[in-house]
Structures are given as structure tokens and as C-alpha cells.
Amino acid sequence: MQDNILLKSNNTKLGATPMDGHVNFTLSDRLRKSPYYEATLKAGAKTFTLYNHMIMPTSYEGAEADYWNLINNVTMWDVAAERQVEIIGGDAYKFVEYITSRDLSKLQIGQGKYALITDENGGIINDPIILKLAENHFWLSIADSDVLLWTRGLVCGLGWDVQISEPDVSPLAIQGPNHLPLMIDLFGDWVKDIKYFFFKEVELEGIPLIVQKSGWSKQGGFELYLRDGSKGQKLWDIVATAGKKYDIKPGTPNNIERVESGLFSWGNDMDINSNPLELPLANFCQLDKEADYLSRNALHRIRSEGITKKLVGLVVEGDAFIGGCASPWQVKSGNKICGKVTSAAYSPRLKINMAMATLDKGFNDIDSEVEVETPWGKRLGKVSPIPFN
Numbered sequence: 001m002q003d004n005i006l007l008k009s010n011n012t013k014l015g016a017t018p019m020d021g022h023v024n025f026t027l028s029d030r031l032r033k034s035p036y037y038e039a040t041l042k043a044g045a046k047t048f049t050l051y052n053h054m055i056m057p058t059s060y061e062g063a064e065a066d067y068w069n070l071i072n073n074v075t076m077w078d079v080a081a082e083r084q085v086e087i088i089g090g091d092a093y094k095f096v097e098y099i100t101s102r103d104l105s106k107l108q109i110g111q112g113k114y115a116l117i118t119d120e121n122g123g124i125i126n127d128p129i130i131l132k133l134a135e136n137h138f139w140l141s142i143a144d145s146d147v148l149l150w151t152r153g154l155v156c157g158l159g160w161d162v163q164i165s166e167p168d169v170s171p172l173a174i175q176g177p178n179h180l181p182l183m184i185d186l187f188g189d190w191v192k193d194i195k196y197f198f199f200k201e202v203e204l205e206g207i208p209l210i211v212q213k214s215g216w217s218k219q220g221g222f223e224l225y226l227r228d229g230s231k232g233q234k235l236w237d238i239v240a241t242a243g244k245k246y247d248i249k250p251g252t253p254n255n256i257e258r259v260e261s262g263l264f265s266w267g268n269d270m271d272i273n274s275n276p277l278e279l280p281l282a283n284f285c286q287l288d289k290e291a292d293y294l295s296r297n298a299l300h301r302i303r304s305e306g307i308t309k310k311l312v313g314l315v316v317e318g319d320a321f322i323g324g325c326a327s328p329w330q331v332k333s334g335n336k337i338c339g340k341v342t343s344a345a346y347s348p349r350l351k352i353n354m355a356m357a358t359l360d361k362g363f364n365d366i367d368s369e370v371e372v373e374t375p376w377g378k379r380l381g382k383v384s385p386i387p388f389n
């Protein structure tokens, strides 16, 4: 906590504002560029984060203006940093079942499922969408952790017939309530009927794509998985040009919208020290599934012993938060530390301060009251259901 305050005041001396936690990065090859990188700069991307070792835009006009563009109309996002881990080979299906507690036995070719990748202790390694491209051919569309290294390491130990690599695939998301006419213009009427997380392999003006009904917002939309990075600028231009008619705006995964909608961010709201039972994601775990999986013993033990903390929503009193939660905020009850806030935003629609917090047993029941140490002082918080809207 103290370190972060020092860091913030140092940043202020360097010219950044103290609250938003922005810093300037020195660029080099390690900070990989997306195939849409130049396009996003030209479109006015203002802030960036690092995700899977790749630079990803996080705002254009500012978090709130970007939020309204997403809520009211349609936006296009460079989410190339949602990298794919490709799993192929005679044991690929067995292996994909092995790394998650989600039952994948009914996953169809052309379908995706959200799943938690867990380790031998039940700790969460990542929360990807798993896409089944063919029998024994999968992509893990990953959040920000080194799944390529984790899975390759596992296969070294297991000695199974599995080949794992990062293919040249870079998603571009189209999100917002008015996405459909644009999608129909681009791809045709079939997009109307496709179900959530299903996808189709298509070509658009010679650009190889996978088009999936998905995206990290609850405003509706698709993701175009570009399968040739050299065509990033061309794809961006095609979508931007077709989108003019609908007043499309450049956008990014939006912190305000995703907290409202209860979408969790790996590395913030969960990590290797959390387990799936602490998250409100029971539908995504089948601990008694038939297939063998690495974390079975650990998750069964945690289930029988009971969890000690839980991820919940908090509605926090007082003035509107400015920005999000750049480092965890302590949560207390009396003098006792009982958890931490890991994501936060003021909702301009709901007119409340929202937070996601991991709280100890005894403090996480709905309507419980706690004190939150925000950057603007101590505030009363009330445990509430997720999503907020």
C-alpha cells in the first residue's frame, strides 16, 4: 500500500496525475505491437496497457465518453492482446479437459466456452474462452498470463501427443447495441442467427477470419479473429469505412461497463492465489465431470473444507470515483482487515460507485457493511450482487 502511494507521488513529479496512475513506457520489442497498433494511434488512442506482453489501447476520448459510445451505439476495439494458444495433436481434447474443471464433452466444433484454467492447488492460471476448431484442434483465447509456457510445461511432464503454439491470430471486437446492421453489411444475414460463443471461419476481401459472437462487454457484438497479422490495417480500414454509416467509434474494453456487467479481469479480480469456488462462476465449473483434470483433488478438498473468502460486489457511498482501482484498496470492518477491492468504477447510468472485492468469510454476505480505504478516504460499502445492472 505504502509503495503505491510513493509511486503515485513520484509519478506526479514526472507529470502524471496522481489519481489515474498513468506512466510513460519505454517501448521495445518485448512490448509487442498489435497488427492494429498504427491504426489505433491514428484513430486517437490515448492510453494503453500491457496485456500478454502486447500493447493494448484502453481509452480514446476518456473512460466515460468511450463508455457512452459503447452503451449508445457501436465501437471497434483492438483486442489483439487476447492471444490464442493453439492446442493440436492426438491427445489435444484430453489435454484441454485436463487443464480445466469445465466439462467440455459437449463442446461442438464451431463453439466456444468460457473456462477457468486451474493448477494443482486449484489456483486460477487464466480464464480463457476455449474454441473448438476441429476434433483435437483448440484455441485458448487467453487473458493476461503465460498460458503458452504453463501448457507447454505440463505437456513436457505428461508426454502426451500435443503440440502447442501461439498462432498469428489477432481479435478485433465490434461491440455495442447497434453492431448488427454493420455486421450484416460486412458478412451477410447469417450473423443474425449465430448463438453466443459460436463462430464461423470466413474470408472478408481475401482476409482470413474467424467471426465469433462474443466480446468483453454485455452490450452485444462480435469478435473478428484476424488470421494474418499483415492484414491488420486493411481489416481495420474495412470495418471503419463500413462503420461510418453507423457512426462507429474506436473503443476498448471499458472498465465502467465491465464492472457494471460483472465481467472479471484476471490479474485484478482473480489470480493464481484465488480458486474458482471463490468466484460467482459456479456454472463454469463441473467439479465432478467425467474427464480427468489436474485440479480435481484440490478443488474437491476446497469444496469439502469450504472457502475462506469470496468475490462480491460493493456499492460504495460518497462522491463519484475518479477512474478505477489502480492497486488494491483495503477493506476493513472495525479495525480488522477483511479483504480488498480489486476493481472499481462510478456508473454514470446507475449513479453509484461500484466495486468488486474479495472479502473474508463472515464479511461477505449480501447487505453486510464494510469500510473501504479509497484514495479519497474511508467510505462505507455495502455488499451487493454482481452484476450491478
Ligand code: THG
Pocket: 082, 113, 114, 127, 128, 129, 141, 142, 143, 144, 171, 197, 214, 215, 216, 217, 223, 262, 263, 264
Ligand atoms: N474475448 C476473447 N478472448 C478473451 C476475452 C474476450 N480473452 C481474455 C478475456 N476476454 C477472457 N475472459 C473472459 C471473461 C468473460 C467472458 C469472456 C472472456 C464472457 N463472459 C460472459 C459472462 O460472464 O456473463 C458469458 C459467459 C457465458 O455465458 O458462457 O463473455 O472477451 N476472444
